[in-house]
Amino acid sequence: MLFHVRMTVNLPHDMPETARVDILAREKAYAQDLQRAGTWRALWRVVGKYENISIFDVESPAHLHDILSALPLFPYMEITVEALCTHPSALEHD
Amino acid sequence: MLFHVRMTVNLPHDMPETARVDILAREKAYAQDLQRAGTWRALWRVVGKYENISIFDVESPAHLHDILSALPLFPYMEITVEALCTHPSALEHD
Amino acid sequence: MLFHVRMTVNLPHDMPETARVDILAREKAYAQDLQRAGTWRALWRVVGKYENISIFDVESPAHLHDILSALPLFPYMEITVEALCTHPSALEHD
Amino acid sequence: MLFHVRMTVNLPHDMPETARVDILAREKAYAQDLQRAGTWRALWRVVGKYENISIFDVESPAHLHDILSALPLFPYMEITVEALCTHPSALEHD
């Protein structure tokens, strides 16, 4: 099942550079693993912002929460989740 | 180039049923033509709402506006547009 | 899976009384069928408002949308949906 | 009487880990005691957020305030309270 997720990142200005580099590297590895697994189906940057819009394909809401709350950046993000379903005018049922 | 578009539909309660059926049929045909052309890349219903979230792949902002303003439901929708770009953690560049 | 749903009703002031009585009766019958089926798990009135807060237990987001969009009052409601999951401090997993 | 409560947690990023572990343990014990007593009737995590939605069954608004303001996390939460009552379409009066 699909969920639309928006994540806005707010890293503290005084985070040490090494901590910052480390957390971003872990975030990237984690995000790419989930993309390879087909769970994190789409990931776009919103132009001009430190924010992404993503589509997740998960087994349940609980599955989605487990994924999101395990993101290294989770404590530094504002996240909004919207449940999606097939649109009656969509050509193919996703 | 990709744009994230959210469309919320507000049809007047007193729209005659035939007008309603007609405009929805034209909207659907139009939406499916654009999907077949690869322009309307994704189209999801937001659960519980008369609202969709879409991804458009267009040649320019002007191209997107021409498409959106020609939607039969355009006069009855609130639309928000956000420009997207490749996320640095995305596996493949879209 | 559980979803938290808030429905705010806005019936037009000029809806004929017979139409109003009819739509409310159909809404009630529909709501009670879903409660009997265990799908509409909880239904409360928000004090002072023509608004309810509900918990749905459904098979998927699509299932929830099918239910909500078939509500007789659907065209007259503003609905917000939030996905829920088990809280780590909850005594029993729901 | 029932109240719908939403709690959003905002722990400071610089809270020492031991303080954090301690406060969360106390919060959990407190929440589970109230659940066992039947006062904290339902407790769900909102997917993607450090936020819960709860249903409390209390003797009075003052009783609810005493409970909420004694939460170990109270100084770190934004809380909204809504009074609930029986919905005319609810199958059984709660």
Added chain:
Amino acid sequence: MLFHVRMTVNLPHDMPETARVDILAREKAYAQDLQRAGTWRALWRVVGKYENISIFDVESPAHLHDILSALPLFPYMEITVEALCTHPSALEHD
């Protein structure tokens, strides 16, 4: 128990004058009965607005909802309810 209630009135501009006079007379009679009964403890007009702020002393949230939803103006008002309790610095417990 006390509740703080704010009511904002939105009468349609095209309501016939006789209907308007009638509904306001019924609202006033109803409001004064509840004041005499000690239930509607305080009733103030917000300066510059067709809006009141009220304090109700009721037996339960359900009692409050019964009162508010029976207001003749209920279909034309936006109402917000907040539960109150004794403030620790209040001289006398209300």
Added chain:
Amino acid sequence: MLFHVRMTVNLPHDMPETARVDILAREKAYAQDLQRAGTWRALWRVVGKYENISIFDVESPAHLHDILSALPLFPYMEITVEALCTHPSALEHD
């Protein structure tokens, strides 16, 4: 003349305990003096929040500002003020 005042308190998490105890004691003494004088006519806690709703009976807006800006907690509060007057349906003119 009456004013409706809402005060939301935001004490810094790192305020030393002694400073906190002291400021709250001074706030309480000040609030109780004003209540005894009949100026601070009503003071309620909003359930679930570090917030109060108050009714002040003052000689002028300037009088109200002098009182509010002298509150020990003034630098830590967000305050909103609304002017009240007699409601035409109120039983007794306040």
Added chain:
Amino acid sequence: MLFHVRMTVNLPHDMPETARVDILAREKAYAQDLQRAGTWRALWRVVGKYENISIFDVESPAHLHDILSALPLFPYMEITVEALCTHPSALEHD
């Protein structure tokens, strides 16, 4: 005592021209009478809007409400009121 008042006018598009001309003439006469009396101390148009910002010098909040609720355009306006007092840096006490 001084109050800052913002009035936003929303005349229905289908108001007959004669009714419109009449109500605006009455509003203007009323506004000018109050200006001559020194009660409506300042009246400005907000550029680009059908909205004014005004300063009233009245005897009490009740006096202000009587004036505002008697405005011919009152049923068609959204009004916000803020109480003012002397600023400590103001050259002369107003």
Added chain:
Amino acid sequence: MLFHVRMTVNLPHDMPETARVDILAREKAYAQDLQRAGTWRALWRVVGKYENISIFDVESPAHLHDILSALPLFPYMEITVEALCTHPSALEHD
């Protein structure tokens, strides 16, 4: 030309008292100079807030920005500016 300006002050709680006294003294001197020059035409305190509402009479928008951005408190204020013009019902053209 006239502009309506609202300034909300947010001084950091940890600003040293000497710095605070100094900046406020400089702000006051600056504000009074501009009042004497007829540029800062009106200055009121909003009751209950650390906020003022002001009317400036300047030569141009650039002139207004030069004045506002030179305020000692400028880095600590949220400022909103609205352009004003003569209201058609105003007795005298300002």
Added chain:
Amino acid sequence: MLFHVRMTVNLPHDMPETARVDILAREKAYAQDLQRAGTWRALWRVVGKYENISIFDVESPAHLHDILSALPLFPYMEITVEALCTHPSALEHD
């Protein structure tokens, strides 16, 4: 002097087609006259909306209000105005 103006158009769905064609033709002629005069310096459509963003170069705020309030679509638009000035990093002073 320059002002940034955003205009959002809300034409009633039941406006007769001839009235609609007429008002849009008059709006266009008026807008083009002002562009030729150098007053309406820039005019862009916001993608996906019935909304424009414009830059006006006028003699005064009153001049701008005269122009905007004379727009044929003025009764059907929500307009916001922001005063602009030269940015210190701008290459040439506009």
Added chain:
Amino acid sequence: MLFHVRMTVNLPHDMPETARVDILAREKAYAQDLQRAGTWRALWRVVGKYENISIFDVESPAHLHDILSALPLFPYMEITVEALCTHPSALEHD
């Protein structure tokens, strides 16, 4: 293609003066290079705010994001982006 960009700057009050001078100098140099290149087509200060409104002429949304995210002040700004296109009443197609 054109984009409308609004940037609001929030520099921390405790940023050392040398760091502040340095970042502002780099921001200015960067902004002027982009203006000389014709990419940053317009740059205005919003009166009374530490905020600018800009028009960018870029090759793609990705191009715009590269430019914005490379701004020295990017970590300290809130940025909103709106896609623009030619308005049907614009004299010349931009």
